[in-house]
Amino acid sequence: MQIQEVTVLNETGIHARPASLFVKAAGKFKSDVFVIKADKEINAKSIVGVMAGGITQGTTVKIKAEGEDEVKAVAELVQMIKDRFDE
């Protein structure tokens, strides 16, 4: 299992366009991927779950992955958030 903490910096948070980019990216991996916000696990491959997660600017979340490509999954998704979804 891989897990890493990251703070959401972009203006809209993981909302709208960023949410769809994020879920698409998560969907590429074979591992199970989750966003953990205040102990609540959200399936990162679920657009419904991620959008309903209320992950706004300034929220600190953990990205967790479990599976054969878990290292790559966590690294790539954390980087996406750090890059502010190129907003």
Added chain:
Amino acid sequence: MFIKEGIIAAPGIAIARALIYEKADVKVSADHYEDSDAEIKKFKQALDKSQSQLEEIRLKTVSELGKEEAAIFEAHEMILQDPEFVESVRAEIADNKVGAAYAVQIVTDRLVILFEQMNDPYFSARAADVKDVGNRVRNNILGIVRADLSKLKEDVIIIADDLAPSDTALMDKRKVRGFATNIGSRTSHTAIMARSLEIPAVLGLSDIDQKVNTGEMIILDGLNGRVTVNPDRYQIKEAEEDQRKYQAHLKELERIKDLEAITLDGHQVELVGNIGEPADIQGVLKNGGTGIGLYRTEFLYMNSDTMPGEDKQMAAYRSVLEAFPDGPVIIRTMDIGGDKKLPYLPLDDELNPFLGLRAIRLCFKEIKLLKTQLRAILRASVYGNAYIMFPMISNVDEVRQAKKILAACMAELDALQIAYRKDVKVGVMIEIPSAAITADIIAKEVDFFSIGTNDLCQYTIAVDRMNQAVSYLYDPFNPAILRLVKQVIQASENQPGLFTGMCGEMAGDPLATLLLLGLGLHEFSMSALSIPQVKKIIRNVRYQDAKKIAAEALTLETGVAVMAHVLESMKKLKIEI
């Protein structure tokens, strides 16, 4: 025969037979189903079927309209495959022993409410997507087959409760003559789509799907928001005549769209548009507007859950500036306060909000807010011809203070070596009588004036036009208003390089065009749809005549007399509106 009235969503007149596409309320029973596995299997099969339908719609949309338009169906497919959605439905079937269709229905309803509650236009739109996908899966479970809009044999007017993008993507646009729906507004999907395809539409007809049968004759009047069901022969004849007139009108507008707003004797003015959002640009371009005379930036703030940041604002301003490489884009700094509140900026309740802390007054209290906006405008200024306009100015000191803050923003950008147009124009909105009366003093500090007639009338005549008991007093033709307009224009004429525009409703009122032209107004800013009409008047009059008409109007005693004088003058000049 009967007539129903609804919301005008797309103009035009259609005469054709009705096709009921979908009735509201598909009833799904909450019966007990013991065999959960069979229901789950039904659900999975419906998912597969929905998937292939959506794929077909997406591919067709890509080939017909392009990738961008098709992105919405990709989002639909994502919802269809969403683990939360699929798992919730499965759990509902297994745990509560309900049928597949019922399970889909309640999970969809739950998600729709969840998205709607987020109180954000983006999510409200997603709620519609979820509903659309949910209905599709449900219909596939129930074996409901809707009319195939891609294979229509004759011209039809489509009747439905509401229409979603997936309903309209495949339709045969040559056969669809109009839309009439129960629900919807000017900004709903059906309205936007109908306007872009130029197919007339009347929405918000509440129960049209129950009142009409497929095959019945309909006149759909998208100019007056009226639907006539089973019309008689005379009504059809009349509608055909209206159709011809409307076509001739469109042709005339098309003819003058790209012509200059110039009088018979060669005096040129500028006709530009009022917008609230970058999306409104299309209408301005389509109607021949050469720039933007009023960009109401407060919608950026009002359509957001949090304070819009500098980057987001700059992107919005840039998109407007880039649409008008040659024309001016007047960006008004936010006018919040009064009747416009923000969820994230608490303001005290005021006894007299329109005389209180609003617009530039609020900005002086919340300087950080104003500076964010000014920096965003400055950064965007390199992409076009940006004009900055400060609203609710009452005296010259406020202009100086606003300019000082602007200078500070420029210094901040200089320090960061961020580019901006140093020659960006600065002006003020003239909407408070004290500013109009001292326009000659303010003129020395600015590059332009823009007269906001709505507030100028309200403040000058001391009348709330929303108050029906006194709204009769509200009259832009009141001699007091004409004198103030005259005074402001004169102040700008005495100051080289200064110009006066107008962005209130009066600027787009065809009855006011001759007066304003004759008073020497340089720039007329109005809602996009008014532009062709005003241009037509300007192109059919001599500036010398307009001047005489305006001079005469200034000698009259009442608004009614001014109006009568204008009507008579237009008749004499054979100008029709």
